[in-house]
Amino acid sequence: MRYFFHIAYDGSNYRGWQRHPYAINVQQVIEDALQRILKKPVNIVGCGRTDAGVHASQFFFHLDMAEPWEFDLLFRLNKVLPPDIAVFDIIPMEGLPHARFDAIQRSYDYFIHTYKDPFLSNVSSLYLLDNLNLDNMKVATALLPHYHDYRALCITPADHTSTICNITSADWFINANGSRLRFRISANRYLSRMIRIIVGKLLRIGTGKLSIDEFESYLAGTSLPRHLTPAHPQGLYLSKVTYPYLDINPRSSFATALYNHTEAGWQPF
Known part of the structure; x- marks a missing residue:
């Protein structure tokens, strides 16, 4: 069984x-x-x-x-x-369903706080960043579902039999006072450190260190980034796994509070 x-x-x-x-x-x-x-x-x-x-x-x-x-x-x-x-x-x-191969979608959330808070240090990533260009980050994020080969945003592409990933959604949220950010992405699969690399690139766009056009060139495969620096690990959560035969909500009340728009005050930007 x-x-x-x-x-x-x-x-x-x-x-x-x-x-x-x-x-x-x-x-x-x-x-x-x-x-x-x-x-x-x-x-x-x-x-x-x-x-x-x-x-x-x-x-x-x-x-x-x-x-x-x-x-x-x-x-x-x-x-x-x-x-x-x-x-x-x-x-x-019933039968022999597979926990890994049968999953049709996995969603991750990445949490950022922009002020030092010792109580967030293990559950969110600290980035002391002011005046992020949220509009540019939003425009760049909207490009993700339109591209499928993420070889350029993977630490070890040779380790994967395929670098094709079908991203179904990607969005940013911000809390009421603008001090915390949340990135959510859903796809059928991911590559080595791919999400953290994407978050790192989007933050560089927010600080003006990377242009939207250059970011899109990575997605299109027309150029490769000089450096792949993943965002910090502690802000990243695997938050939802969906199967054709099994689709249930996370059970942790702490996680539910983090993700719930109303309770946590998250608003899309």
Whole structure:
């Protein structure tokens, strides 16, 4: 039987989702916890990868079990896992749906604060920027869904079998006093550090260090940027994963407050 696990995590203490031998990661922590509870080795498959320090307010992984467990696994797993990883739902699935390959859309949010605030340092990225040209940032952002090859805005394009990404929407929001920004993007897939690179380029447009035409030339593939500097990781959240057969809202009340236009005061610009 295949099960989908609906989770969220604060990525501050992890070198990303995927298991690797170099440092602690979210997948390793969850697999170790499941092995401790189920008394057998387990392998889980996540809905994607996140970079070191990046968060997920919604994430799914799948696990195959020959026999169902006869206890409250949701309770036990949350008890064993550290406070920065939460499991919200365990969903039995018919057939063999795939947590990674079946996802049709993933949405990310990137949060920025433009003033120093120690209580935002792990959940938003600090950029001490004044007088950003929001109009130019909006114009450049509107170009994203019109282009599909993001080779020029990827750290390691050779690592991907394809650099084609279908971005369905990209928007900026600002809070009431203009001190916080939020970038939201939705697509079928992403490349290495692609979102953080895009945010970095859009901020350069806002400061006048990069023109809209030059940015569009990267999207069109007519020129390559001299430098690829990703935006800081801690402002980035995987915030929504959608399947043809599964479309549920994030469960974290903190995340809901961050994303909700009314509660957080976010307005599009």
